[in-house]
Amino acid sequence: MVTFLQVALDGILSGLLYALIAAGLSLIWGVMDVINFAHGEFLMVAMYLSYWLGFLWKVDPLISWIASGVFAFLVGALTYKLIIRHTIGKSAMAALLATFGLSMFLKNVCLYVFSPNFRILNDTFLGGKTFSVGGVIFSLPQLATSLFSLCVVALVYLLIKKTRLGWAIQATAMDKEAAELMGINTEWIYVLVFGLGGACVGIAGGLLPSYLATFPDVGGLFSLLAFVCVAMGGFGSIPGALFAAILIGLVEAFSGFYVAPVFKYVAVFGLYLVVVFWRPRGLFGW
Amino acid sequence: MRKCSFALLFVALLVVLSMGTAFAAEDVIKIGTLFPLTGPCALAGQRCQAAVETAVEVINNAHPEINVPGAAAEGVLGGKKFVLVHADHQGKPDVAKSEAERLIDQEGVYAIIGSYNSSCTKPASFVAERKQKLFMCGCSSSAALTKRDLNRFFRLAPTDETESLEFVEFIKYLNETKSAGIETVGLIYENTEFGKHAAEEGKAAAEAAGLKVVADVAxxxxxxxxxxxxxxxxxxxxxxxxxxxxxxxxxxxxxTMKQMDWLPDVALNYCTGYQDPIIAKQLEADGDFFMGGTGYSPEFAELMPAVAAVEKIYMTKTDPSVPFDSDCIQEAIATLILAQAMEMAGTTDYDAVLKVLHETQFDSPMSLGGKVVFAPGGQNLKAMSILTQLQGGSYKRIYPLDLADTEPVVPMVAWGSR
Structure with missing residues (x-):
């Protein structure tokens, strides 16, 4: 029973991390219909910022997530202004290929500047700390990341659903021309959405170095799993992305432990195929 | 008339340039390097490339202070210089194959040195064999690579098979002399050509020694x-x-083992992150008491005194500056052995160099075994490694006993007691 609970806990904690990464992607995808291929690289860049803050000035990830979030917000907003804006109204492939190019650019810049070294942050406030409840071990860095994730996802959801800004974002997502006729500055909304998407993944990136090595390729699988969360949860649905992310975390953990570790991604992507086949718009899709 | 003069001048210039190129071509030997310079194994690939560059610097310039065959002379065969052409396979076998083809067909390299990942070395060396070029492999460790009966493939490092047998022999020693009570083995490995082969060899060696394999985790x-x-x-x-x-x-x-508060009594690693001195340093106390096969570490200096001078050059080529590790040093040795073979053959003729490679016992002061002899199929029969254990961030030699400098700490110290 303890093992079962441990596996379930690991799955939920992993899922909550995926949810934070997926929330930003879902926002961008849902509002702008743009697939941001550089999402994993936003995560990687934010991890590097957090790592260097920790390594050079001993800033703990529990604080540097703020800097990483703000930085990734700026990276996202700039990405929109300099790249995505020029692809709006053109073929969907244009934005996709542009962000793919950006992902290659960011990855190779980091490879050149920081080298492919695996960078590990030691002596973090929560690093390596655990506590046990009835034999089930809670890892503090992962638990903290998950709680942050829940809070950020809830805040983004409230922002979209309960504020005038959120309504403007929803209006822009539904009908850009109509939103403009209502006086909404859609250009500003797009900048904000891309920035917010970046900030979500930036916060995740800021927290991750407390237990994960930072290197140029670290974002690859995270971004792939985030795509699956968004597509499974429903395009543009933050609760959908959260639900799908936790589901993916649980499937990954249970199939990894009870079937075979090497099978875990087979189960995750298999589930994704089943959901997309059964409900192409995703579980909570509009 | 003026036009005619210009035309003549132009033609003359072209002739001079082409002659220059022809002369230059005769004085250089193009060698291709093929490593993962980007992707998940980029760090190791870049270090391997730096190791080959180091060896080429030793070969091309007179270094009388270095005690390695050929180092005192400038170039090979009376002054021919090695020129490197680098290629990146990104850790992908298909890219390795096409890059090997490009290096041979378009760049016209004499030989290829590489390719770190066994999964990439396999197709790339097939290309070299098909096109009748030499393939010098430093550190790819899959035993299967030298069981293909290729004629132009030569591998310097010990294989997973050799390491697995060493692991099992060490466990027997622990059981017999230290009453370690090790009866069961678990395997954890990446699901790649390298990982799967290592696990297969580990499983076979453990079972042959009467150990029970209770977990097989890819x-x-x-x-x-x-x-x-x-x-x-x-x-x-x-x-x-x-x-x-x-x-x-x-x-x-x-x-993750620390997070789950679990450790086996003994954790033995193939050529992996364990041997990376930077990773060992960054893991700090968490990395201690793990063990692995090690072909080289600065702590081996007294066993391999010739390495220090070459290592100085290598350290100028890496950022951050790091000493050789077990993997990349093999790539430097592969390059030096190729140069030695040419020198002994007295020519760059493939058949003559190939004959030397197959039939000669080379002096190799940078190898732990001290010598290099290739068996049919290309495996270095003198390849060896020492089992080390990280203690206080330092690679301590623990087995075989005649080369050991420290007693092994078994069982590993629990996470809570460090």
Whole structure:
């Protein structure tokens, strides 16, 4: 029973991390219909910022997530202004290929500047700390990341659903021309959405170095799993992305432990195929 | 008339330039390097490339202070210089194949040195064999590579098979002399050509020695977490674990075991993240008491005194500056052996060089075995490694006993007691 609970806990904690990464992607995808291929690289860049803050000035990830979030917000907003804006109204492939190019650019810049070294942050406030409840071990860095994730996802959801800004974002997502006729500055909304998407993944990136090595390729699988969360949860649905992310975390953990570790991604992507086949718009899709 | 003069001048210039190129071509020997310069194994690939560059610097320039055959002379065969053409296979076998074809067909390289990942060395060396070029492999460790009966493939490092036998022999020693009581083994490995072969060899060696394999855990490299993998090991609770986890996966494995508060009595690693001195340093006390086969470490200086001078050059080529590790030093040795073979053959003629490579026992002061002899199929029969254990961040030699400088700490010290 303890093992079962441990596996379930690991799955939920992993899922909550995926949810934070997926929330930003879902926002961008849902509002702008743009697939941001550089999402994993936003995560990687934010991890590097957090790592260097920790390594050079001993800033703990529990604080540097703020800097990483703000930085990734700026990276996202700039990405929109300099790249995505020029692809709006053109073929969907244009934005996709542009962000793919950006992902290659960011990855190779980091490879050149920081080298492919695996960078590990030691002596973090929560690093390596655990506590046990009835034999089930809670890892503090992962638990903290998950709680942050829940809070950020809830805040983004409230922002979209309960504020005038959120309504403007929803209006822009539904009908850009109509939103403009209502006086909404859609250009500003797009900048904000891309920035917010970046900030979500930036916060995740800021927290991750407390237990994960930072290197140029670290974002690859995270971004792939985030795509699956968004597509499974429903395009543009933050609760959908959260639900799908936790589901993916649980499937990954249970199939990894009870079937075979090497099978875990087979189960995750298999589930994704089943959901997309059964409900192409995703579980909570509009 | 003026036009005619210009035309003549132009033609003359072209002739002079082409002659210059022809002369230059005769004075250089193009060597291709093929490593993962980008992708998950980029760190190791870049270090391997730096090691080959180091060897080429030793070969091309007179270094009388270096005690390595050929170092005192400038170039090979009376002054011919090695020129490197670098290629990146990104850790992808298909890219390795096409890059090997490009190096041979378009760049016209004499030989290829590479390719770190066994999965990439395999197709790339097939290309070299098909096109009748030499392939010098430093550190790819899959035993299968030298069981293909290729004629132009030569590998310097020990194989996973050799390391597995060493692991089992060490466990026997622990059981017999230290009453370690190791009866069960778990395997954790990346699901790649390298990992799978290492695990197969480990399993075969363990079972042949009467050890029971109770966990066989493959994982996808670059995974976001290794929770299920470590949970599976913890549930099976083997006395010893054989690990084949590279780079970032190695750190994740170690940290996940700490998070789950579990350790086997003995953790033995193939050529993996364990041998990376930077990773060992970054893991600090968490990296201690893990063990692995090690072909070189600065702590081996007294056994291999010739390495120090070459290592100085290597350290100027890496950022951050690091000493040789077990893998990359083999790539430098591969390059030096190729130069030695040419010098002994007295020509760059393929058949003559090939004959020397197959029939000669080379002096190799940078190898732990001191000599290099290739068996049919290309395996270096003198390849050897020493089992080391990280103690206080330092690679201590623990087995074989005649080369050991420290007693092994068995069982590993529990996480809570460090």
């Amino acid at each position: 994982f996808n490299p670059g995974a976001t977490n290794l929770n299920s993998e470590v949970q599976t090991l913890k549930a099976a609770d083997p006395d010893a674990v054989f690990g084949a986890c590279l780079g970032g996966d190695y750190t994740l494995w170690v940290r």
